[in-house]
Amino acid sequence: xSKLYSPESAAIGVEQALRLxxxxxxxxxxxxxxxxxxxxxxxxxxxxxxISQKMLAQQLRQLEADGIVSRMVYPQVPPKVEYRxxxxxxxxxxxxxxILKWAEKRKV
Amino acid sequence: xSKLYSPESAAIGVEQALRLxxxxxxxxxxxxxxxxxxxxxxxxxxxxxxISQKMLAQQLRQLEADGIVSRMVYPQVPPKVEYRxxxxxxxxxxxxxxILKWAEKRKV
DNA sequence: CCGTATCCCGCTTGATACTG
DNA sequence: CAGTATCAAGCGGGATACGG
Numbered sequence: 304x305s306k307l308y309s310p311e312s313a314a315i316g317v318e319q320a321l322r323l324x325x326x327x328x329x330x331x332x333x334x335x336x337x338x339x340x341x342x343x344x345x346x347x348x349x350x351x352x353x354i355s356q357k358m359l360a361q362q363l364r365q366l367e368a369d370g371i372v373s374r375m376v377y378p379q380v381p382p383k384v385e386y387r388x389x390x391x392x393x394x395x396x397x398x399x400x401x402i403l404k405w406a407e408k409r410k411v
Numbered sequence: 412x413s414k415l416y417s418p419e420s421a422a423i424g425v426e427q428a429l430r431l432x433x434x435x436x437x438x439x440x441x442x443x444x445x446x447x448x449x450x451x452x453x454x455x456x457x458x459x460x461x462i463s464q465k466m467l468a469q470q471l472r473q474l475e476a477d478g479i480v481s482r483m484v485y486p487q488v489p490p491k492v493e494y495r496x497x498x499x500x501x502x503x504x505x506x507x508x509x510i511l512k513w514a515e516k517r518k519v
Numbered sequence: 520c521c522g523t524a525t526c527c528c529g530c531t532t533g534a535t536a537c538t539g
Numbered sequence: 540c541a542g543t544a545t546c547a548a549g550c551g552g553g554a555t556a557c558g559g
Contacts, residue, residue: 320514321438327532330429344541355533360542381540382539394516398509406428408502435552452521463553468522489520490559 323369328354328362330402333392336372337399341387371395431477436462436470438507441500444480445507449495479503 324330328351335342335350342350347359363386366372371392377383388395432438436459443450443458450458455467471494474480479500485491496503 316517317442317511317514318439320510320517324510325433325435327433331426334425348541356542357534357544358532361532376541380539382542384541391513391516394513395509398506398513401503401506401509402428402432403425405499405502405506406425408499409424409428464522465524465554466552469552484521488559490522492521 323365323371326362326365328358329366330399332359332362332366333371333388333395334399334403336386336388336392337396339387339393341385343386344384347386366392431473431479434470434473436466437474438510440467440470440474441479441496441503442507442511444494444496444500445504447495447501449493451494452492455494474500 324333331351332347335347344359344363347354347363348356351359363372363374367374370389372386373389373392375385375387377385432441439459440455443455452467452471455462455471456464459467471480471482475482478497480494481497481500483493483495485493
């Protein structure tokens with residue numbers, strides 16, 4: 304943490320934030336957690352059939368590490384794991400909603 | 412155009428729309444066109460020093476082909492080319508703004 | 520000034536198999 | 540059910556040089 308922040312640090316923050324959303328599947332995953340929805344691992348596999356297990360696990364781990372998604376493990380057999388948005392992740396909902404609306408305008 | 416659209420085409424549309432925004436630099440480029448701003452090629456090179464000419468040109472071409480950015484060439488010497496958002500591209504501004512606000516919340 | 524062309528590397532992604 | 544491990548491939552992306 305020896306690096307000092309310049310007055311332009313806000314702009315840098317945006318680019319850093321964007322990098323957290325990069326990745327072939329992250330936004331798609333987030334759309335399925337939109338609006339407080341809770342998903343299990345196997346749910347995602349059904350919702351996003353094209354994704355491989357590897358990528359699903361990897362992207363979820365990254366989203367978790369970045370504080371966007373929270374992972375809740377129930378210590379039972381068979382295992383049960385739930386994913387939901389963190390508070391900060393919830394703050395993305397307006398953006399997700401705006402992207403949704405934008406996509407719809409394409410058809411017109 | 413032989414493919415018929417299923418009732419689920421809306422959901423597919425979102426994923427397709429997301430793919431248009433994929434790429435290391437696209438959203439950063441769009442941020443610099445935010446709110447009706449007009450940029451020249453050389454402007455982008457100053458605004459995004461880390462980007463290579465190849466990637467800048469490539470991402471601009473894709474954004475143009477996808478109908479998000481418009482390219483205006485002034486037939487003069489030396490050449491002058493201006494980039495701005497299309498109408499549909501402008502419709503992305505609320506989303507960009509929401510992402511901006513989201514990024515700012517991280518610091519709290 | 521505004522790009523292309525070419526070469527090349529490495530990370531992301533995919534396929535498959537295996538496990539607590 | 541919810542993941543790892545491993546290997547391989549392809550394309551995104553960087554460096555450099557050249558062109559209208």
